[in-house]
Amino acid sequence: RIDTIRLAAAQTYTTEIRFINIVNGVEKDLTPSIASQGRAHEVFFIPASVQLMVTKTDRDQSGFPIGISSTWQTGPTALGSVQVRLMHKTGIKGPADSPDLGHSDLQLFMPIRLQ
Numbered sequence: 001r002i003d004t005i006r007l008a009a010a011q012t013y014t015t016e017i018r019f020i021n022i023v024n025g026v027e028k029d030l031t032p033s034i035a036s037q038g039r040a041h042e043v044f045f046i047p048a049s050v051q052l053m054v055t056k057t058d059r060d061q062s063g064f065p066i067g068i069s070s071t072w073q074t075g076p077t078a079l080g081s082v083q084v085r086l087m088h089k090t091g092i093k094g095p096a097d098s099p100d101l102g103h104s105d106l107q108l109f110m111p112i113r114l115q
Contacts, residue, residue: 005082005112013072014057017043019086019106035068040090043067044099046083050114051075064095074114084108 007013019030034041038060044067045054053073056065089102 002108002110005110007072007074007112007114009074009077009114011074013074014069015072016069017067017084031068034086035066038066039064039093040088041066041105042087042089042093042097042102043070044083044085044087045070045072046085046099047080047112048083049080050078050082050112052082052112052114060093062093064093076114078114080112081109082112084110 017031019034021028021030035058038058039062042065043056045052047054052075055071055073056067056069057071058066058069060066084106085099085104085108086106087097087099087102088105089097092102
């Protein structure tokens with residue numbers, strides 16, 4: 001199930017994403033592992049058809065962004081989507097990488113409504 005993200009227009013939000021793996025009804029939170037391996041991972045939020053500025057607020061040991069924690073600044077009322085992409089970047093991560101650098105561990109499109 002994918003829920004719609006519902007946010008007020010023209011607001012700023014402090015956010016944190018969690019990565020939960022469910023196998024045979026058992027939940028495992030992968031977020032701490034991703035954070036501890038921050039040098040090899042980065043989360044991207046790619047909006048479509050909405051104005052959304054995402055600023056990553058957490059850093060790995062090299063000072064490069066991870067993206068588990070972020071602030072979201074919303075634009076005007078709109079309906080669109082946000083692509084959530086967890087990229088694996090062992091040995092190639094930099095301070096301002098493209099969301100296409102590395103290989104995708106997760107790619108998910110979520111509907112978003114700014115109201």
